[in-house]
Amino acid sequence: MYQDVIIAGFGGQGVLLIGNLLAYAAMDQGLNVTYIPVYGAEMRGGTANCTVVISDEEIGSPIIHRPIGLIAMNRPSLDKFQARLKDGGVMIVNSSLIDPGLAEKTRIKTFMVPMNQIADSMGNPRLVNMVAIGAFIQASGAMPVETVVKSLGQVISPHYKHMIPQNAEAIEAGAKAARG
């Protein structure tokens, strides 16, 4: 089993959090996993991305130039990473913020997910990242969606524990959107 993914978006979209969530889910399943964030010197604003590698073998490089998975949560992320995605790779595109016409639909398995609309419809715009990871898990088949839901408690601080059910719903909603 091998899966890698670059998750990219604006700072504040919760990109690093879902990277961690995916990694915890993999770890909870006894898989090897690496997570590495990339960010600029600034503390606020700008773009953020992280790379998660999951494997049942020992992992070599935690940094992936040509991934097989990409979650593009905003336009700059698509511009930067789409061309690097391997042929036949899986790309989740936030169609709320990105023109669907920009996706290389024939080369890449593309999933258009209106992440912001879905999150807004659930009454909490901040759920956009959960929608994204739900869609990716479904589209990539990397692991059952429930395993990610089960790991939510590892990345959400006890103070926000009451938010877990809503986050779980957002993951499911993302998965549903990817099922089309």
Place this chain on the structure above:
Amino acid sequence: MTEKIAFERPKPLADRATHYCPGCSHGIVHRLVAETLQDMDLVENTIAVSAIGCSVFLYNYIMVDTVEAPHGRAPAVATGVKRARPDRFVFTYQGDGDLASIGMAEIMHCANRGERVSVVFVNNTIYGMTGGQMAPTTLVGQKTTTCPSGRCRDSEGMPIRMAEIIASLGGTAYASRVAVDTIKHLNQAKKALRKAFEVQVNGLGFGFVEFLATCPTNWKMSSIDANKRIAEEMIPYFPLGDFKDVTTGKGVC
């Protein structure tokens, strides 16, 4: 006729000739430190931090556990020692080049953190061991090998008054300046040293004593003239007294 011993060598002071020049104050300050350690029963509980300069051989004369610090870093080393062994008595012994020049950052922050350590600062207005170069405490007009025409305020700045600076820092419990040129001053110096040690033992904060000291060799003076210079030139610029004493509420802040 029976012999009456009026004057004994303090036990922690080694029975050996020092390498110090005739008329140098280090020997006197060493003795005061040794006496005070003995008076306060600290000898077997002490870890000393020696510095760089003429007093680098402190460990040859004061027989306590000692670690040698790089130039200027004695207060940082003492911080490490005290944090590792909070129940031990820790002091540094530093000259003016070591403490007020290369080690300015370390002494300021050690005092400001209120480290429970005591600092013996010997100010003789010159670099002794390296051969008489200008120190941060060299007086205006004083000639040294690196200010051969005399220290100039416009290009070299004014001599730094350490006791006053240290007194202004929040972690300082006691800061004083003393001299060892007269019997009266010697007695005052010993009291000040004891207080600088006591504030550490009592957990009150950082203790600091600046000793105005002679360096006849590099001042190019006789021992007697060097001793006179303390009163005539140094004390007018570096006034004696307590600048901070949390035990009495006296001092500048």
Place this chain on the structure above:
Amino acid sequence: MSTGKKLFIKGNEAVAYGALAAGCKCFFGYPITPQNDIPEFMSKAMPKAGGQFVQAESEVAAANMLLGAAACGVRAMTSSSSPGVSLKQEAISYMAGSELPGVIVNMNRGGPGLGDIGPSQGDYFQSVKGGGHGDYRTLVLAPGNCQEAYDLTMLAFDLAYKYTNPVLILGDAILGQMKEPVSVGEPIAVDEAEGGDWKLTGAKGRPYRILKSLHLEEGSLAEHNLKLAAKYESMRGEVRFESFETKDAELVVVAYGSIGRIVKTVVRKLRQEGLKVGLFRPITLYPYPSAALVELAQEGKRFLTVEHNMGQMIEDVRLSLCGLADSAFFGFPPGNMPTPEDFEQPVRQALGR
């Protein structure tokens, strides 16, 4: 060594957990990216462990605080990244000269000068060739993953006391910032007698002790340097390395730390194509695993050294192979983030395929 619970933590945190597990009781730090997780972690962990955390006024002071705590025989550590480690070299030299044990962590960033905050192996020379002034060596451990960061930090404390010498952990911004599952254990009980014959405790019931590096008496420094040299020679037994797919390899790629693991991905890929390539990853950079390289050379293998700098470890590879074989070199410049794709072509070229 590392049984118990599994945590998903950064390499920086793994180092901090390793220090805690090894019985570290004093930490002295100063902020610099990309190692800030270590002092941040220790500021919380040290008081809980009954120890001390000091945010020093500078890296110079932090390293000298380490010297002070080490003189008391208390397990202590400082951490920084390249520019900060340059400032620590003064104290490291004094510690080596005074034969004091301590652990210094360098999460290598790009240089020279201020460089950048990204990964680099530009501090190889500084780490393994002494670093500060004078004729001395420090043991250098180079973890390639987060579990190793934990395990080798624990080992670093043992080695520091075994040899009464500073030990360096040399990681980089990749190792520091990446997260992996790490098995961590409870802190060990440090032997109270550790350092009993030299540490400063106050001279109660014994002659007083002096810990110093100054040797002015005639013949004294020469004698001291001979003693140190013999000690460094005795460290040879601590050599550690990883050999991966080297057995039938035509080409052995030599790479350490994060670069070693990135090269491993390339080796796996090329092996799938049937290409006979292997990886030799030194884990101790001082002592350097020369003997193992010589064995590989005697088997007729060719070598390619890959580094995230413009050529530093290559000198030790060539010294090791002296006369038996040569090594090609590929230097990936600090400032760029290395990926397997960056090394694939150079490896193919060295293979001649």
